[in-house]
Amino acid sequence: MKLHTAEVLHREAFGDHVLLRYRSDAPGGPPEPGQFVSVRPGGSTALDPFLSRPFFVHDSEGTTTSLLFEVRGRGTALLAEASELSVSGPLGRGFTVGGDGPALLLGGGVWVAPLKLLSRSLSRLGVEHEVFLEAPASAPAAYGSWLSGNYPGAELVPTGGAPDASRQVLDRAGDLSRYSAVYVSGGREMLVAAREAAAGRVPAQLAVRERMACASGACYGCAVPVWSGGVRGHARACVEGPVFRGEALAW
Amino acid sequence: MVADLRVELCGIPLRTPLIPAAGTLSRETLGEAADAYGAVLPKTVTPGPRRGNPPPRVAEVASGMVNSIGLQNPGLEGFLRELGGYEVGLPVFVSVAGDTVEEFSGLCARLASEPRVSAVELNLSCPNVEHGGLTFCAGPESVERVVAACRAALPGTPLFAKLASEGVRENSLAAEGTGADALTLVNTIPALTVDPHRREVFLKGGLSGPAIKPVALRSVYEVARLVEVPVIGCGGIASGTDVAEFMLAGAAAVQVGSSSFVREPGDILSELSGYLQGAGLSAAALTGSLRDRERVV
Numbered sequence: 001m002k003l004h005t006a007e008v009l010h011r012e013a014f015g016d017h018v019l020l021r022y023r024s025d026a027p028g029g030p031p032e033p034g035q036f037v038s039v040r041p042g043g044s045t046a047l048d049p050f051l052s053r054p055f056f057v058h059d060s061e062g063t064t065t066s067l068l069f070e071v072r073g074r075g076t077a078l079l080a081e082a083s084e085l086s087v088s089g090p091l092g093r094g095f096t097v098g099g100d101g102p103a104l105l106l107g108g109g110v111w112v113a114p115l116k117l118l119s120r121s122l123s124r125l126g127v128e129h130e131v132f133l134e135a136p137a138s139a140p141a142a143y144g145s146w147l148s149g150n151y152p153g154a155e156l157v158p159t160g161g162a163p164d165a166s167r168q169v170l171d172r173a174g175d176l177s178r179y180s181a182v183y184v185s186g187g188r189e190m191l192v193a194a195r196e197a198a199a200g201r202v203p204a205q206l207a208v209r210e211r212m213a214c215a216s217g218a219c220y221g222c223a224v225p226v227w228s229g230g231v232r233g234h235a236r237a238c239v240e241g242p243v244f245r246g247e248a249l250a251w
Numbered sequence: 252m253v254a255d256l257r258v259e260l261c262g263i264p265l266r267t268p269l270i271p272a273a274g275t276l277s278r279e280t281l282g283e284a285a286d287a288y289g290a291v292l293p294k295t296v297t298p299g300p301r302r303g304n305p306p307p308r309v310a311e312v313a314s315g316m317v318n319s320i321g322l323q324n325p326g327l328e329g330f331l332r333e334l335g336g337y338e339v340g341l342p343v344f345v346s347v348a349g350d351t352v353e354e355f356s357g358l359c360a361r362l363a364s365e366p367r368v369s370a371v372e373l374n375l376s377c378p379n380v381e382h383g384g385l386t387f388c389a390g391p392e393s394v395e396r397v398v399a400a401c402r403a404a405l406p407g408t409p410l411f412a413k414l415a416s417e418g419v420r421e422n423s424l425a426a427e428g429t430g431a432d433a434l435t436l437v438n439t440i441p442a443l444t445v446d447p448h449r450r451e452v453f454l455k456g457g458l459s460g461p462a463i464k465p466v467a468l469r470s471v472y473e474v475a476r477l478v479e480v481p482v483i484g485c486g487g488i489a490s491g492t493d494v495a496e497f498m499l500a501g502a503a504a505v506q507v508g509s510s511s512f513v514r515e516p517g518d519i520l521s522e523l524s525g526y527l528q529g530a531g532l533s534a535a536a537l538t539g540s541l542r543d544r545e546r547v548v
């Protein structure tokens with residue numbers, strides 16, 4: 001666990017959704033899309049709350065990094081107010097980017113976070129791609145316009161929070177065999193539905209979350225059920241993930 | 252003046268008194284933390300591979316965490332193939348666990364012929380399948396059986412018995428009496444977390460982190476006065492002064508677990524160094540030098 005001090009530069013709130021931009025002089029190259037950072041309030045050695053909180057890198061440019069997160073409990077509430085952070089990362093294995101295109105990007109809820117960097121990487125490589133995002137029913141209107149601005153060309157699918165919301169987003173994307181690759185970062189239902197729809201037709205990469213303690217491969221806390229060599233096992237989301245190939249997951 | 256951080260444990264010189272607690276060291280990031288440690292101690296190894304428990308496996312609680320990992324590991328042979336990844340110029344201690352006394356002694360017999368292993372730690376907080384799933388450290392008779400068998404299988408290598416806080420006095424005497432060279436005190440404390448919204452058990456596991464420090468400290472304090480063998484303190488150590496407190500209470504070395512997930516071990520060591528400089532003491536001189544007060548009961 002290597003920690004770096006970061007200074008919060010900018011903060012914007014859309015209801016419970018917070019966009020936080022910080023600057024850190026941590027060494028290392030730019031993050032891969034789908035990688036995450038593990039964050040705690042900075043400026044103190046107090047261990048309260050005890051664990052750091054994992055978040056996908058939403059955007060990154062030079063020494064600045066942005067996170068997009070939803071305030072859920074005490075940890076995220078404190079981070080939403082913090083002016084200094086203690087950050088570890090970028091961590092884990094992100095999306096494998098490449099191929100001929102067209103690629104499909106599916107996002108839902110706050111989990112759309114890593115798709116911004118992914119879309120930019122694909123564009124840089126000249127890989128044509130389509131983006132469909134489930135527009136959260138509960139979020140304020142400002143968030144919707146912010147999403148449109150930040151995911152240019154993305155189609156926002158208003159699902160009204162219906163139980164089959166993931167299905168509706170998938171249906172909008174149409175026949176998956178049209179795509180050369182599918183990238184998914186959404187709620188559990190969306191991951192499950194997209195993985196099933198893509199199986200045997202198109203390679204899918206899914207951004208999977210699990211509860212973490214160390215975020216560095218030490219504790220084996222972030223177990224994700226996977227197939228390895230034909231047998232069921234557990235991979236660590238923080239080092240072998242958080243992005244997994246659809247067929248590798250033993251869900 | 253730079254503080255003298257060196258200590259000795261069962262004849263093994265350690266550069267610093269910090270050792271990673273079993274199950275909390277990452278092979279992937281060992282290189283970053285190695286400077287802080289006096290020895291390397293990887294996750295508990297069992298005879299065969301174990302898949303571990305399904306998620307969720309960790310939960311945060313006030314001042315700590317609860318875990319239920321289920322000893323996920325590649326098994327002894329798989330571990331030995333990966334052992335090179337733990338060699339960073341420090342002594343390597345290996346934590347082992349089995350379902351039965353025979354499995355424990357079998358692991359020790361195999362490690363006895365492994366020159367890269369400087370010491371073996373018995374994780375006695377795992378369930379004894381032959382005794383209705385009570386842990387191996389549920390009582391002194393059980394501790395005696397497993398430690399005696401392991402001692403016989405591992406005549407020439409230092410053997411540590413790692414115990415829980417419950418029954419720690421009797422169990423420590425039992426382990427020392429049957430040949431343990433050191434005692435690691437303590438393992439996690441049984442704990443439960445509940446999801447009140449779903450009205451479900453969230454996690455049944457072991458509590459660790461600063462929340463258990465006073466309990467661990469009391470175990471070290473009592474046992475260090477009771478036994479001749481060195482005590483390795485473990486439980487909630489999160490700062491240099493925490494290390495000093497455990498050593499004052501009688502620990503010859505310490506293990507840092509959960510806090511290494513949220514602090515850099517190098518920072519903990521710097522704090523210890525600062526403390527020692529302020530006190531004009533070496534690390535080794537701390538051990539057991541705690542003054543008692545009449546009011547302590």
Ligand SMILES: Cc1cc2nc3c(=O)[nH]c(=O)nc-3n(C[C@H](O)[C@H](O)[C@H](O)COP(=O)(O)OP(=O)(O)OC[C@H]3O[C@@H](n4cnc5c(N)ncnc54)[C@H](O)[C@@H]3O)c2cc1C
Pocket residue numbers: 036051052053054055056057068069070071072073074075076077110111113114208209210211212242310311
């Ligand atoms: C790889 C990864 C990437 C993530 N990226 C984002 C992101 O970009 N945006 C975002 O809003 N959220 C993200 N999350 C989820 C985020 O980490 C949790 O919402 C956050 O930790 C909740 O903390 P809290 O203190 O507010 O909630 P509490 O419920 O009080 O947290 C208690 C404990 O549970 C853990 N926890 C609670 N909910 C989750 C969850 N859904 N996933 C993992 N751990 C959880 C916390 O980390 C903490 O240890 C990500 C999680 C992972 C594993």
Ligand SMILES: Cc1cc2nc3c(=O)[nH]c(=O)nc-3n(C[C@H](O)[C@H](O)[C@H](O)COP(=O)(O)O)c2cc1C
Pocket residue numbers: 213219220221272273274275294295318320322346374413437438439458459460461463485486487488506507508509510
């Ligand atoms: C995630 C996790 C995994 C652990 N795995 C093991 C293990 O494999 N073997 C073992 O003897 N103890 C294990 N422990 C217990 C620790 O080694 C240590 O005894 C305990 O956590 C108390 O120390 P701490 O408060 O510094 O974490 C584990 C603890 C944690 C938090």
Ligand code: FES
Pocket residue numbers: 211212213214215216217218219220221222236237238239
């Ligand atoms: S969070 Fe500890 S191994 Fe992934």
